[in-house]
Amino acid sequence: KQEVTQIPAALSVPEGENLVLNCSFTDSAIYNLQWFRQDPGKGLTSLLLIQSSQREQTSGRLNASLDKSSGRSTLYIAASQPGDSATYLCAVRRTIYNQGGKLIFGQGTELSVKP
């Protein structure tokens, strides 16, 4: 059974700091991995999608890496801003032929960036 773990559960940093959020998964047979952002009371916004054959993806100040063999992904946020404050969720998609390709989520990391 696939399990996804995110560390830390909460993180508070001063504005301008670079930071890393961690995600680990127990089964390396994944289809892809997706990072989401969730603001309080809102839906999920997709940040980055990494296919199983890729090592990293970048979007602006965000960089996500994937090491399938070790079951790990990291989300790197450069020069953090107060507007980055949100909960960040990591999710893996199982093989596409299995049960419709559902996502398995981690519990999330709640990030607070202080001005």
Place this chain on the structure above:
Amino acid sequence: SQTIHQWPATLVQPVGSPLSLECTVEGTSNPNLYWYRQAAGRGLQLLFYSVGIGQISSEVPQNLSASRPQDRQFILSSKKLLLSDSGFYLCAWSVSAGRPRASNYGYTFGSGTRLTVV
């Protein structure tokens, strides 16, 4: 471009009342559709998924049901709500597995419905 609509945004319902939440997707065909629930302080739990019209799979036994009457419409229902049904309900879609370059696409979520059962 594809969009997903979910309504209502908030709902307060008494125990024992019925429920109907609707989700529609535009700009794509034959999507996979999903209902997730996020209870306070907890992670996201998959409730139902559908790979086609009338095809519904349930992940957990519960007081809820789902239907897909049209290709891009997904409905979450209950005949009698329980207090434990309170939570944040999210609809999502993804491309079907057989679509070319399906791995390039992830999940897209709706804006969610906050349900409070009183």
